Amino acid sequence: MNLNARRRSGYQAAAIVAAAVLLAGCGSGGGADGMPTARPVGTLKARHVKAALPDKEALPGWRQIGSRQIDTHGYLCQVVAGDACNDVIATGTANFTRGAQRTTKWLRFSFTVYSCRTVSAAQLLYEAMPDYDKRADGAKTPALGDESAASSSLLNGEHPVSIYHDKVRIGTTVLWTFAMGTEEAVTSERAELAAKLQVERVQQAHLGLKPSAHADVP
Incomplete structure (x- = not known):
């Protein structure tokens, strides 16, 4: 695997980890202080x-x-x-x-x-x-x-x-x-x-x- 390929692989892995952390935080229903996490609303009902x-x-x-x-x-x-x-x-x-x-x-x-x-x-x-x-x-x-x-x-x-x-x-x-x-x-x-x-x-x-x-x- 050349250097550029290894870099791309590293970036993809980091992105997957970040996404997993974000999804875990959303699933918990709260922030670090236990307060509910606000969920952005694209279209207002x-x-x-x-x-x-x-x-x-x-x-x-x-x-x-x-x-x-x-x-x-x-x-x-x-x-x-x-x-x-x-x-x-x-x-x-x-x-x-x-x-x-x-x-x-x-x-x-x-x-x-x-x-x-x-x-x-x-x-x-x-x-x-x-x-x-x-x-x-x-x-x-x-x-x-x-x-x-x-x-x-x-x-x-x-x-x-x-x-x-x-x-x-x-x-x-x-x-x-x-x-x-x-x-x-x-x-x-x-x-x-x-x-x-x-x-x-x-x-x-x-x-x-x-x-x-x-x-x-x-």
Whole structure:
């Protein structure tokens, strides 16, 4: 056996040993300290999506509007993206508000999480999501997840409503977050806090952890 062949044989043996150790650790159901080992989740199921949505503890001082909702039939997604929703297995929504409506302090956060069967399906859905105008305040937004974009729009009327949108893709999951309210209350900073909160909770769910991220919004 020549030198290169012996090296390849050594590498293969090391890989087999490493795989055996890894499988043994997974089979034990716990780490060195006896705590359960987190198991990464490639595609979030409905229960993962629900857990990833913010809850009351995630936004202290805010009022949750209704409960976290899960749709496994595709209706909530199809309204937004049509046929791009064919491989969406679960859609989750959650809404929060603070401040009295029709006052300068009124602000609402809306979170939507779409879990897709594959990365390519998530990419298709991400592209199908609407894009609006650049942020009204001209602020640059940080890159989030594997893909992200930020925009804004304005609903005119007796009481205009400013809306800041963030869409993000993390592997097989697409997030769409809204910060809406009066022009005084809606800022890029607050919209980013909402988007980052949802991103962190989805990342925790993908890692096999119980989502616990929270945000203190000024």
